[in-house]
Amino acid sequence: MMAAVQSAPAATKRRAGRAELSDRSRSERRLGLLLSAPAVIVMLLVTAYPLLNALYLSLFRYRITAPDDKKFVGLSNYWTALSDPLFWQNVFTTFIITFATVAVELVIGFGLAMVMHRALFARRTVRTAILLPYGIVTVISAFAWRYAFDLQSGFVNSWFGLGDYAWFSGRWSSLFVIVLSEIWKTTPFVSLLLLAGLAQVPNDLGEAATVDGATAWQRLRRVTIPNMKAAILVAVLFRTLDAWRIFDNVYIMTSGQQKTQTLSFLTYQQTITRTAIGLGDAVGVLLFLSVVLIAVVFIRGFRVDLSQVRGDR
Amino acid sequence: MVERIGRRPGRVMRAERIARRRAIPPDRHAPPDRRMRRSLPPLRAAVALTLLAGGLAACSGGGGGTPTLNWYINPDDGGQAKLAASCTKASGGKYKIKTSVLPNDATQQREQLVRRLAAKDSGLDIMSLDPVFVAEVANAGFLRPFTAAESKQFTDGVFPPAVQSSTWEGKLYAAPFWANTQLLWYRKSAAQKAGVDPSAPDFTWDKMIDAAVRTNTTVAAQGNRYEGYMVWINALISSAGGRIISDAEKGADATIEIDSPAGRQAATIIRKLARSKAASPTLSTDIEEQARSVLNGSRGGFMINWGYIWRAENGDAKAGVINKNIPADLGWARYPKVNANQDSKPPFGGIELGIGGYGKYRDTLAVDAVRCITTPENMKQYMIDTGNPAARAVVYDDPQIKKEFPMAGLIRDSINAASPRPITPYYTDVSGAVQSRWHPPASVDPNSTPRRSETFIRQVLRDQALL
Known part of the structure; x- marks a missing residue:
């Protein structure tokens, strides 16, 4: 999220640089800066300070419960983290979850967006029904899914005749449930962003293509999708950043067991559970850097224009 | 807001209309004044109570009123809350014990306590600690150690593993409350x-x-x-x-x-x-x-x-x-x-009572309260209420305990032989x-x-x- 906020002015600047600024647009820009200043200051207070503090603390060997043993260790916490196989195992797990959820969500989300877009009757009901999972607190949905797949309280095994198959006793089956619940929970978000994109595609284009004899599939591939590329990329970016920081589902369902620990969970484990503030902050900073990297890759590499999400073209 | 509705004649604003509709559906046809008066007392009382409670919480132990001790407890179906009430009563108005429930899992209980203690929470007077975490919080200086005189009282007739678990570097940092095996x-x-x-x-x-x-x-x-x-x-x-x-x-x-x-x-x-x-x-x-x-x-x-x-x-x-x-x-x-x-x-488990190192009453009322909670009588009461075994061996000879728990003798011997x-x-x-x-x-x-x-x-x- 932070990265997205930081990059927004950058994108504006790039665009502004292209053309000569008129007096009016210059003063508009000044007004814009002034209006956003309070928000920026608050952001700096609540995010920049903790971030810098974390950076500073990550250079120490420091535990809350052993305050006298605080010792400056330079970058060695980073080295410990980066050379630990557990860190890379967690990176891999996080990647799997991110990749699987974003890919599936994009496909299902697109379908749902089409449904919401095209619904002829009961539009509001359809939209509400589709958006409902997104309104549920993640922790609660995580518990619901956990209990559904639980051997003693769950119904999944009896529905599918799986006997006493223990879902949370294996890595891949656990990840499967985590991914499934994540998809169920956040697909509505994707479909909402895609719906905004769909609404932006002018109807005339589709009609013109129909007149030219394009099939529905061709219209979708050649007209609709290219015209909403920006919305798709924004959806993918937001979801990737969210999925990369997944915590709740893992915490509730497996507590990181069976090698389902993600990067956020690893940070939590070091900082909160072990109270190893230095080491935990180092992992946290690495997590933050990876988030920034993803954002940069998307924004620079795929040229995501974040202003698209507002719907102005 | 509610009061203003009663006083103000004439124009009724939208919010007020809504408030009225919600508050008094039954006799909609009564004159406005009477309607309000009727519905007011409960509302007013509720508001007053809320304010009072807020005020009490804010000035807990400040100037007037009975000092309040906050006891952070592990969830136990009300056994500790009951003891808190009975010790409050027994204190004869010297203090009041208020309980707050910690998460279910021992590890999460510790997380919350450590976070509060690291922030030097002065509102944390007494805490129910899993024995394995006593050494950690004691070493960090988060607990008030008991004096030699107090220690004698808190360890008298208590199972050795419980005393061992509550001691760090030769000092008793927590009072054994109940022992598990x-x-x-x-x-x-x-x-x-x-x-x-x-x-x-x-x-x-x-x-x-x-x-x-x-x-x-x-x-x-x-x-x-x-x-x-x-x-x-x-x-x-x-x-x-x-x-x-x-x-x-x-x-x-x-x-x-x-x-x-x-x-x-x-x-x-x-x-x-x-x-x-x-x-x-x-x-x-x-x-x-x-x-x-x-x-x-x-x-x-x-x-x-x-x-x-x-x-x-x-x-x-x-x-x-x-x-x-x-x-x-x-x-x-x-x-x-x-x-x-x-x-x-x-195995050895149970709960020890620690006194927060930053609480206002750490040297006075908190010690009194812990003394009250850990008497053999209260331990017995707690064992009967919750099924959690007492930390003092003498409780197990009580006929009522023997009747309620046919395996009481085995539990006692197991705790005695337990290894923390x-x-x-x-x-x-x-x-x-x-x-x-x-x-x-x-x-x-x-x-x-x-x-x-x-x-x-x-x-x-x-x-x-x-x-």
């Missing part, structure tokens, strides 16, 4: 079918697992990656005559001894059970309650679990949740041995490192797991590895 619970019918006597002096883990496999029953244990699994591992290692760590006072430089014959024996047992038919299918995620439901299931045989089982089983049978005949079929024995010629060392988990300020690291290398139970290998966990504990203690 695990027993071997079994279905008498299953033991009979297998032809074994779990109370026999030569009853070992090996015999138990073999018996269960032979009769297609289960041995339920806590194999989830959590503190309960550590309890099991530690009990096995101690029962085999070993220990996980020594010289704990050295903190990060303590001696790690898990790679020992005892460690390897413990690993052998866990592996044998986890890979046998006798294991619960979800052993690697089972906690206490799942183990209990395995025992109650169709293949129920044996189970290691805490003392709360007796109450829980009887309660469930009465409520119709489980088969009514199960309590009559439920047997108990001391924790199984690892070696037939060596007494077992059952490592007492070290780095307990969370030690426990987390052991769990990480010993989980899942089926992956445990006596030839490598103890050795690998020894190296890993050392690395974690020195911040050379993530956990």
Whole structure:
């Protein structure tokens, strides 16, 4: 999220640089800066300070419960983290979850967006029904899914005749449930962003293509999708950043067991559970850097224009 | 706002209309004045009460009024809240104890307490601490140590493992409140079918697992990656005559001894059970309650679990949740041995009461309150209310206790013989490192797991590895 906020002015600047600024647009820009200043200051207070503090603390060997043993260790916490196989195992797990959820969500989300877009009757009901999972607190949905797949309280095994198959006793089956619940929970978000994109595609284009004899599939591939590329990329970016920081589902369902620990969970484990503030902050900073990297890759590499999400073209 | 509606004549604003509609649907046709008056008293009272409560909370112990002591408790179905009320009453207006419930899981309880204490929370007067965390918070200076005179009172007639767990560097930092231990619970019918006597002096883990496999029953244990699994591992290692760590006072430089014959024996047992038919299918995620439901299931045989089982089983049978005949079929024995010629060392648990190092009344009222909570009478009351065993041995001779808990004598002897988990300020690291290398139970290998966990504990203690 932070990265997205930081990059927004950058994108504006790039665009502004292209053309000569008129007096009016210059003063508009000044007004814009002034209006956003309070928000920026608050952001700096609540995010920049903790971030810098974390950076500073990550250079120490420091535990809350052993305050006298605080010792400056330079970058060695980073080295410990980066050379630990557990860190890379967690990176891999996080990647799997991110990749699987974003890919599936994009496909299902697109379908749902089409449904919401095209619904002829009961539009509001359809939209509400589709958006409902997104309104549920993640922790609660995580518990619901956990209990559904639980051997003693769950119904999944009896529905599918799986006997006493223990879902949370294996890595891949656990990840499967985590991914499934994540998809169920956040697909509505994707479909909402895609719906905004769909609404932006002018109807005339589709009609013109129909007149030219394009099939529905061709219209979708050649007209609709290219015209909403920006919305798709924004959806993918937001979801990737969210999925990369997944915590709740893992915490509730497996507590990181069976090698389902993600990067956020690893940070939590070091900082909160072990109270190893230095080491935990180092992992946290690495997590933050990876988030920034993803954002940069998307924004620079795929040229995501974040202003698209507002719907102005 | 409500009051203003009553006073203001004439124009009615939208919000007020809504408020009226909500507040007084029954006699909509009464004149506005009367309507308001009728509906007001309850509303006014509610507002006044809320304000009063807020005010009380804000000035707790400040100027006037009875000083309030905040007691952070582990969830226990109201037993501690009841004691808080009775000690408040007994104090004759000197103090008032208010309880706040901590999360369910011991690790999460610690997380919350440590966070508060690290922020020097002055509103944390008394806390219910799991024994394994006393050393950590004491070492950090978060607890107020008891004076020698106070200590004598709090340790008089208390089980040695409880005192040991509450002591750090020679000082008592917490008052033992209740003590827990695990027993071997079994279905008498299953033991009979297998032809074994779990109370026999030569009853070992090996015999138990073999018996269960032979009769297609289960041995339920806590194999989830959590503190309960550590309890099991530690009990096995101690029962085999070993220990996980020594010289704990050295903190990060303590001696790690898990790679020992005892460690390897413990690993052998866990592996044998986890890979046998006798294991619960979800052993690697089972906690206490799942183990209990395995025992109650169709293949129920044996189970290691805490003392709360007796109450829980009887309660469930009465409520119709489980088969009514199960309590009559439920047997108990001391924790199984690892070696037939060596007494077992059952696990030790329970709750110790610590006094926050930053509370306003840490030297005065908080000590009084802890003294009241831990009297033998209150311990007995608590044991009867919740089924959690008292920390003072004398309670177990009480006829009422003997009647309520037929296994009271066994619990007392087990706690006396129990072996606490490592007492070290780095307990969370030690426990987390052991769990990480010993989980899942089926992956445990006596030839490598103890050795690998020894190296890993050392690395974690020195911040050379993530956990």
